[in-house]
Amino acid sequence: MEQQPEIIQQALGFAQQGWDIAEGWLLSPAAWSQFAILVVAFLIALWVTRKLRPILTKLLTPAEDQNGYLAQARRFVLQFVPLLLPLIAYGLTGVGENVTRSVFGSGAVIAFGNRLILFLAVRILVKEVIQDSFLKVLGKYILIPVAALHALGLLALVTAKLDATVVPLGNLSFSLLFLVRFAIVGGAIFWLGRWSNAQSTALIQSQKEMRPAMRELATKAAEIAIFGIAFLLLMNIMGISLTSLAVLGGAIGVGLGFGLQKIASNFISGVILLLEGQATVGDYVELDGGEAGTIVKMTARAAILETFDGRWIVVPNEDFITTRVVNYSDSGSANRYEAPFSVSYDTDINKIPAIIEAAVAKLDFVLEDPDGPDCELRGFGDSGVDFAVEFWVNGIDDGKNKFTPKVLFAIWNALKDNNIEIPYPHRMVELKGELVTRSE
Template structure:
């Protein structure tokens, strides 16, 4: 490592001398007046923020704004002091330019106005980065770079950072290259995220494309754009990836053995999207899990049940296991109900009333036949099965079964049809004696 080599020490000495000269020049009388102008602009900006902030809050409360617009209003409110400072500082520069003899007094005012303007622009563009930790790092890094650049210290700082490096054979990795790679890669990833977000919204609102093809197109686009962003960001700063080919191959071989399940789930996800066996909105049953598919991920499928639980089912389980897709080829679902009536009731009448009761319930299709058949003669009842059709399994099956059972109860009660319960008949054989034994509590009370 070339840390604090003679060239690095020489560069640091020159940088420190430049910083000393810059701060000594700040003690000149004309510079002190410029400091006073800058302080005055800051005070006016602070007062302007105090005056305008409540008005912005009242304006936002009086309007029905979307979440995205509310965030921009909050961002604007937080940047009010900086916006007012930029306005007052550049106005002061224009005044100094117009007044004869004061043109030389504008250097620090221009520098302060330029720095605050650059800081504000960096803060606005940093909002494109969704991750708060990464956004904070990029923001502070960009603010430091902007400050060093406009103060004239960046060239010497860059030479110092470039001299701090690790060399392995023909491979050289400097601190400056790492910083450039991080900044450029983050910027490219943010641009890729914006493109994928806009394209995803358009694809999902396009009714001409099936949901499975939509998800496949989205996943393919994300892999290509994010992969290209990382590759371009690394190559643009001069990293030679060919030198890392052997190392990456060894790492890939090791990860291949350790991440077999992950790779299997990724491949299974691609297969699901290609064969269109499962798509968002489908109602499926997998073991004890019954619900509709909320989203298709690269590793798992999100299934939401009627009770609000969200199951993350690995893609491999959907490929290798038995899955019931209630809405795969069409939305029609047949529901079966079993019930029994008394032997004294006319089975022809029971079947007719049961079909009418089923068709009277909500969500039961009237344009598809409902049937009722006798399935057997039980110990206490004649057993029937009632079959009818619905077209919205996503709304649940238990509730529609309950509605039909309730309609059967009302219809049977109205027509005098009884639903029997198990009964037992006790016969006394000749010569048997029935003995009734009182409980201990009752016997004690009688005493």
């Protein structure tokens, strides 16, 4: 044994202690009584859970069309129904522990059973209750191992070992226990910040009386405030002095002056865009660089454009300030488009404008204000006389609406109804000189 590594010696020592405890329990009537109480308490908890769980599920499940605060609260509480079994068992064994301690003066077996039930509750919480992916990973790799160590009675020992193990980082040093606590507390705080940010965003976006740009600006301001408070709260809980971050702040300032100036420029440009409201979510824009699409999201660094073929284009906010931007939407204003067509040279072109304008005006999406359909003569082409009809619509002539194809269909039908020929290219070949034929 003395020649074995220290960690193996400690493991064998813990195993011997566990065997001694188990042997003592096997030979103790009080231990058997406590074990019986544990089994009875678990069976009672299982029976109560089977009777009570369907009732609670029915009471806490709202209708699918209900989305009010009360319905959301009921759905939130419903997530914790799987914890019903370990909670009831924990309560019953707690009562049993008090009884056995008063009768036998010992409750070690029930205390161990309580820790096992607590471990079961933690496992159910991570596996079935928690839905957030980040919290699930945090629970799987930190919370469940901590609960297992607590159930085995090794948590205090492992905590002391982690606290004694120091990791040097230059002039700073941290214990492993500090790093574990920092990960747990930081993860919980920033998850809470993310949840708070989602709730505040939903609340702000529901204020329809605010301009879209102001809603976006308020959302970004709330996000910065929430995560700023979360950071300060984490530093305060972990006992980290903010003055120790002065060097880091200076490094960030130097980085902004050199490598991060583009990010700072895009951030300030995003604030200007939100304040001015010249381009906001839902607008269809086209930039000088050729990027065009509907703004579906505006972040602190860039705007996300969605094209009509479903692709997303990330455009830095600075491009909206330093380049020319064409906004086709402008909060739903009308836009003018034109549909070109041609007619044969044999046509009386004086009748064309009245026929086409009347046909296009019948389309339900064509506006009369600010101006109705206007058919104009554009030129004399190689194969026919070129016309174009201008029309006004609400929205963009692409994507779901497809205004121009419908207008072209109306033009085609109107010309056909009036026996007007739509030309196609003609070519005339002229042969000069005498045609020579050969005979065999």
